[in-house]
Amino acid sequence: MTGDIPSEPKRRPFVLANMAMSADGKIATFPDGFSQFGSEADSANFNRLRGTVDGILCGARTIDRDQATLTPPRDVRGTCYRIAVTGTGSLSPQAPFFQTTGHPILVLTGTAASTERRDDYQRLAVGLHVSSGNRIEWSNALDWLYRKWEIRRLLLEGGGTLNQTLFRSDLVDELHLTVCPYLIGGQQSPTIAEESAFGSLAEASRWRLHQRRRVKNEFFLIYRRCRSSPAEPRSSEPDNPET
Numbered sequence: 456m457t458g459d460i461p462s463e464p465k466r467r468p469f470v471l472a473n474m475a476m477s478a479d480g481k482i483a484t485f486p487d488g489f490s491q492f493g494s495e496a497d498s499a500n501f502n503r504l505r506g507t508v509d510g511i512l513c514g515a516r517t518i519d520r521d522q523a524t525l526t527p528p529r530d531v532r533g534t535c536y537r538i539a540v541t542g543t544g545s546l547s548p549q550a551p552f553f554q555t556t557g558h559p560i561l562v563l564t565g566t567a568a569s570t571e572r573r574d575d576y577q578r579l580a581v582g583l584h585v586s587s588g589n590r591i592e593w594s595n596a597l598d599w600l601y602r603k604w605e606i607r608r609l610l611l612e613g614g615g616t617l618n619q620t621l622f623r624s625d626l627v628d629e630l631h632l633t634v635c636p637y638l639i640g641g642q643q644s645p646t647i648a649e650e651s652a653f654g655s656l657a658e659a660s661r662w663r664l665h666q667r668r669r670v671k672n673e674f675f676l677i678y679r680r681c682r683s684s685p686a687e688p689r690s691s692e693p694d695n696p697e698t
């Protein structure tokens with residue numbers, strides 16, 4: 456017996472990712488980086504989902520390249536935090552994201568960001584979480600979002616680099632995909648999961664189809680993560696892939 460008091464287990468929100476992709480699985484064109492190829496039905500779905508969460512999480516490149524502000528719909532009930540991820544602090548404080556008011560901002564960064572840059576974020580955001588180095592320590596960061604900011608449902612909106620770090624850590628519970636009627640092609644056009652690959656099918660993350668819906672030429676798919684052992688948080692809704 457060491458007499459140590461066991462630390463409280465980490466908590467985290469239910470995490471759902473929402474991405475639009477081409478029929479060949481690309482999320483943006485290359486080199487021009489155009490990603491708004493979803494229809495009006497996709498925009499409506501995107502906004503509806505934003506209205507169901509307590510926070511929207513997005514990577515620095517999507518925020519600066521797409522000038523994303525992560526604004527929730529007007530009729531959102533309660534607080535919805537807009538959350539930027541920028542390990543090295545490359546996200547400019549001048550980005551429209553920071554200039555848009557009305558919904559509070561949280562920033563996840565690292566000690567790799569300069570002190571001046573962290574001071575800027577501190578001034579512009581209601582909360583700043585600083586991990587060691589240039590990578591976010593997800594179990595701490597998600598626990599902070601859960602406990603300090605009471606975020607129970609978190610919407611991940613890409614890009615592929617941010618998504619993959621969360622997929623690799625098995626921290627995404629639900630995947631909403633809109634399959635759009637375009638073929639983009641090319642090795643450099645990004646997919647929903649960039650950077651380090653799962654090395655084999657045995658290691659690949661597995662999902663089961665929960666729901667599918669067709670609107671004209673698009674499919675709206677919802678996948679749920681298959682886990683061999685029960686992992687919190689879970690949804691209790693039954694699968695209904697024929698919807």
Ligand SMILES: NC(=O)c1ccc[n+]([C@@H]2O[C@H](COP(=O)([O-])OP(=O)(O)OC[C@H]3O[C@@H](n4cnc5c(N)ncnc54)[C@H](OP(=O)(O)O)[C@@H]3O)[C@@H](O)[C@H]2O)c1
Pocket residue numbers: 473474475476481482483488489490491513514515516517518520521540541542543544545546589590591612613614615616617618620645649
């Ligand atoms: N079709 C769609 O639904 C959709 C949705 C979203 C985005 N997109 C497209 O995706 C492209 C951008 O994706 P991307 O993969 O290049 O970039 P991204 O994931 O948006 O942002 C990458 C940046 O986020 C930060 N970051 C991500 N994971 C991190 C981690 N674990 N720890 C610390 N920092 C982390 C880093 O910022 P620092 O460099 O500051 O460290 C990194 O450089 C754009 O073309 C956009 O249009 C498409």
